[in-house]
Amino acid sequence: MTLATPAYKRILLKLSGEALMGDDAFGINRATIDRMVSEVAEVTAMGVEVAVVIGGGNIFRGVAGGSAGMDRATADYMGMLATVMNALALADAMERQGLTARVMSAISIEQVVEPYVRPKALQYLEEGKVVVFAAGTGNPFFTTDTAAALRGAEIGAELVLKATKVDGVYSADPHKDPTATRYTQLSFDEAMVRNLGIMDATAFALCRDQKLPVKVFSIIKPGALKRVVLGEDEGTLVYA
Ligand SMILES: Nc1ncnc2c1ncn2[C@@H]1O[C@H](COP(=O)(O)OP(=O)(O)OP(=O)(O)O)[C@@H](O)[C@H]1O
Numbered sequence: 001m002t003l004a005t006p007a008y009k010r011i012l013l014k015l016s017g018e019a020l021m022g023d024d025a026f027g028i029n030r031a032t033i034d035r036m037v038s039e040v041a042e043v044t045a046m047g048v049e050v051a052v053v054i055g056g057g058n059i060f061r062g063v064a065g066g067s068a069g070m071d072r073a074t075a076d077y078m079g080m081l082a083t084v085m086n087a088l089a090l091a092d093a094m095e096r097q098g099l100t101a102r103v104m105s106a107i108s109i110e111q112v113v114e115p116y117v118r119p120k121a122l123q124y125l126e127e128g129k130v131v132v133f134a135a136g137t138g139n140p141f142f143t144t145d146t147a148a149a150l151r152g153a154e155i156g157a158e159l160v161l162k163a164t165k166v167d168g169v170y171s172a173d174p175h176k177d178p179t180a181t182r183y184t185q186l187s188f189d190e191a192m193v194r195n196l197g198i199m200d201a202t203a204f205a206l207c208r209d210q211k212l213p214v215k216v217f218s219i220i221k222p223g224a225l226k227r228v229v230l231g232e233d234e235g236t237l238v239y240a
């Protein structure tokens with residue numbers, strides 16, 4: 001049997017918090033998280049080093065708290081703590097499927113998870129452990145997409161994989177505009193000029209400046225993660 005050769009040695013996978021809900025209205029759907037983890041296990045089995053940034057939209061978004069009258073920075077800290085909960089659930093699901101996972105938090109919460117220390121994260125990746133980065137960038141007014149760009153650049157990932165509920169970048173939000181069409185690829189500048197809301201401008205700009213390509217693909221579609229890692233035609237490539 002010939003084993004497929006991955007196109008990348010080290011990747012940064014951004015998992016949407018909202019995608020963890022599955023068909024539920026809120027929180028973490030057990031079957032959904034287990035299925036996502038089994039897809040991650042498939043690519044680690046190919047020898048790919050995987051770091052994950054997990055979102056928090058299934059639990060809390062600072063912008064929603066802010067618009068409801070809360071202090072925005074306080075609401076953002078709540079959002080970051082939501083990502084810690086998701087990271088713990090994800091690492092737990094990984095361990096139950098035989099992966100070794102380490103959660104590293106950008107906010108100090110040492111009784112719960114270890115702090116983010118870059119050399120330690122690199123060591124874990126070299127040892128074949130999956131590193132789950134929690135608490136985003138550790139700063140309010142940012143997003144976990146920006147955390148994915150930041151950590152991706154820091155660890156020398158070759159690609160940021162944005163795993164989400166849609167199968168790529170569209171000319172408009174496909175959940176709002178049924179006539180929107182999907183791009184196979186486009187540049188960061190095009191994505192920013194056209195104000196495409198799939199990632200925030202800070203994340204796009206950081207990836208562009210660091211020449212770190214982003215692949216947007218569906219985490220709902222079975223096997224899509226593996227196909228992206230194998231360099232096959234899947235989702236949308238955003239390049240510098
Ligand atoms: N041009 C576009 N192309 C594709 N999707 C778009 C576009 N504009 C907006 N979207 C929306 O962006 C969503 C994907 O973002 P997603 O919710 O995964 O990111 P997120 O907010 O970072 O995740 P989370 O906070 O849940 O972790 C899609 O579900 C889609 O509705």
Ligand SMILES: O=c1ccn([C@@H]2O[C@H](COP(=O)(O)O)[C@@H](O)[C@H]2O)c(=O)[nH]1
Pocket residue numbers: 017054055056057060061062063075076077078079080082083135136137138139140141142143144145146147
């Ligand atoms: O660096 C960061 C990352 C996240 N936040 C807050 O957390 C929530 C959830 O993150 P998503 O990227 O929306 O999944 C976000 O709405 C922010 O409130 C942050 O402040 N800083």
